[in-house]
Amino acid sequence: xxxxxxxxxxxxKFKMVSLPLVIILSAVMLPILLEERFKFITTLLFMGLGxxxxxxxxPIVKSVTAxxxxxxxxxxxxxxxIYLIISAFIFSNNIVHKIFIVxxxxxxxxxxxxxxxxxxxxxxxxxxxxxxxxxxxxxxVLFSVVIAILLVNPMKYFYRREVSYSAVIMCLLxxxxxxxxxxxxxxxxxxxxxxxxxxxxFFIYVMIIFAARSMYSAAKYRVKDSEQIHESEMDIxxxxxxxxxxxxxxxxxxxxxxxxxxxxxxxxLLETEEKEKVxxxxxxxxxxxxxxxxxFAYCNNPYISTIIAAKADxxxxxxxxxxxxxxxxxxxxxxxxxxxxxxxxxxxxINDCRSDKEGEKYIRLNGMDSEGKLVLEAVSSYNDVKKVKxxxxxxxxxxxILFEKKxxxxxxxxRIKKYVSEHSGNMNISVAExxxxxxxxxxxx
Numbered sequence: 001x002x003x004x005x006x007x008x009x010x011x012x013k014f015k016m017v018s019l020p021l022v023i024i025l026s027a028v029m030l031p032i033l034l035e036e037r038f039k040f041i042t043t044l045l046f047m048g049l050g051x052x053x054x055x056x057x058x059p060i061v062k063s064v065t066a067x068x069x070x071x072x073x074x075x076x077x078x079x080x081x082i083y084l085i086i087s088a089f090i091f092s093n094n095i096v097h098k099i100f101i102v103x104x105x106x107x108x109x110x111x112x113x114x115x116x117x118x119x120x121x122x123x124x125x126x127x128x129x130x131x132x133x134x135x136x137x138x139x140x141v142l143f144s145v146v147i148a149i150l151l152v153n154p155m156k157y158f159y160r161r162e163v164s165y166s167a168v169i170m171c172l173l174x175x176x177x178x179x180x181x182x183x184x185x186x187x188x189x190x191x192x193x194x195x196x197x198x199x200x201x202f203f204i205y206v207m208i209i210f211a212a213r214s215m216y217s218a219a220k221y222r223v224k225d226s227e228q229i230h231e232s233e234m235d236i237x238x239x240x241x242x243x244x245x246x247x248x249x250x251x252x253x254x255x256x257x258x259x260x261x262x263x264x265x266x267x268x269l270l271e272t273e274e275k276e277k278v279x280x281x282x283x284x285x286x287x288x289x290x291x292x293x294x295x296f297a298y299c300n301n302p303y304i305s306t307i308i309a310a311k312a313d314x315x316x317x318x319x320x321x322x323x324x325x326x327x328x329x330x331x332x333x334x335x336x337x338x339x340x341x342x343x344x345x346x347x348x349x350i351n352d353c354r355s356d357k358e359g360e361k362y363i364r365l366n367g368m369d370s371e372g373k374l375v376l377e378a379v380s381s382y383n384d385v386k387k388v389k390x391x392x393x394x395x396x397x398x399x400x401i402l403f404e405k406k407x408x409x410x411x412x413x414x415r416i417k418k419y420v421s422e423h424s425g426n427m428n429i430s431v432a433e434x435x436x437x438x439x440x441x442x443x444x445x
Contacts, residue, residue, distance in 0.1 A: 017113050017140045019072045023054045023079050025144055026105045030083060032148050033101050034091040035159035043090055050086045054079035080106055093159045096167040101155070103174040104208075108147065111181040111205075112140045115198045150209050154216035166215060170208060177204035298324030298365070303339050308365065311346040319361060320353045322346070326367035331374050332444040337419050341376070345438065348412035349380045352436065359383060359434075373425075374442045382436035416440065 027047045036043045058075045065071040080102045087098045116136040161167075181201040298308040304326060312322040328338070346363065353361040360381060367376040411417070413427065420427045423442040430437045 017109055017136045019058075019076060020055075021137055021140065022076055022105075022109050023051060025141065026080065026083060027051050029105060029144060029148055030087055030091070030101060033152055033155045034087060034093050034098065035156060037090055037092045046086050046090050047083075050079075050083050053082050057082070076106065076109060093155070094161065094163050094167070096163045096171060097155065097159070100167065100171045100174060103171060103178065104147070105144075107174055107177050107181065107201075108140065108144055110178055111198075111201050112136055112143055114181050114201075115139070147205075147209075151212055154212040157216055157219065166211070170211065173204055173208055173211075177201050177208075180204060299326035299328065299367075301326070301328050301335070301338075303335055304328070304342055307339055307343050308346065311343070311350065315346075315350050315353070315363070318350070318354050320350060321360075321362040322350075322365070323362070324365040326365065326376070327369075328367065328374070329369055331369050333374065333423065333442060338374075341416050341419055341440065341442075344413070344415050345376070345378060345440070349378055349436075349438065351412065353381055355383075369444075372444060374444060376440040376442075378438045380436045380438070382431055382434060 027050055031043050031047060054075075057078050061075040061078055062071040065074050084098060084102045087102075088095065091098060113136060116139065181198075298312075299305040305324070308322065308324045308326075315322050331338075342365075346365070349363050353363065363378060363380045365376070365378045367374065369375070417427060420440060420442065423444060425440065425442040427438070427440045429439075
């Protein structure tokens, strides 16, 4: 009973963790662990508003709290409640995720405060001076950073998930941890013991981290397995598509050659006649045909050449010129993989060129194999001038831009990088003098 009373006195005497530090660090932790719904500036403004409201509420909480020794604890609860309300609007996670993080922030505060006080009761730390306060604040920051590092990936990964039993159980675990760290067992048996206070709470932390990381790893494994199956199916589908595309290209090429021969024959017949208009018309048609590049002129491999030709036809609608000069001999790389690399590369570069509103738009693709390495290099037009729309002088325009949804960017070269990694190659992109240079190297020996 005596040691239990000693702990209560120390709680009243020392303010372990600085309340302003907890409020500000909590405002930083929420955007780190939860998925932002809007742009960063919007999140920053609302979390800043939450900090301001938290500090404004402190005098009010202090004035209405009968026990002056506990007003800081009550003020923190009010601040976290404010953050919870704000997070309901600006973060995409479900409500249980948000409650879990808010409870965890409070648990961090209670756990570190009581852990330092427990150390003081065991005479491991002096009970006077600045050391307890500095130690508590330093441990609180360090502990919060460690928790954020361990939970950021699971929280970001599951942010689209609906409310689940596992999330509810995690919230209950945190609540149990708050009770333990607050001295629930000590209150029941009236014995002050660090074993009944700090270690059980730490074990709750271990359980929370282990459960979150385990669910994250299992989900990643299932997704990876599904992606591999999907990619295998896509490879088969691509192979079939390439065969069909090649057959179509061969038919088109045969038709082009046939039309050229027919027009040559017609012109030869007309050379002896005086039908100048017909002769001139046929001559114009022949010139147009000769300007049309053969479907197999881009690469000595008909499959790759067909893909480039198909992309060139698509790009021509946006006034993007594509040319190719690729020489591939006996390389130990599946033709399906090469076709997909060229297809993905041209798709990404065409999309880049489409965003350029001014100037000439082009893509020149070159490639060759040498000394066990296949090198593909694409030089494309690149305009880095970003046009920023000025806001109009209306509140509506400001609010509309402020609440625009955050863009989820997808790497257009993700599949290419996968094949590059499988062949121990490398890929780099550089920009110089209005051109983007994309270089891909694949090792096949």
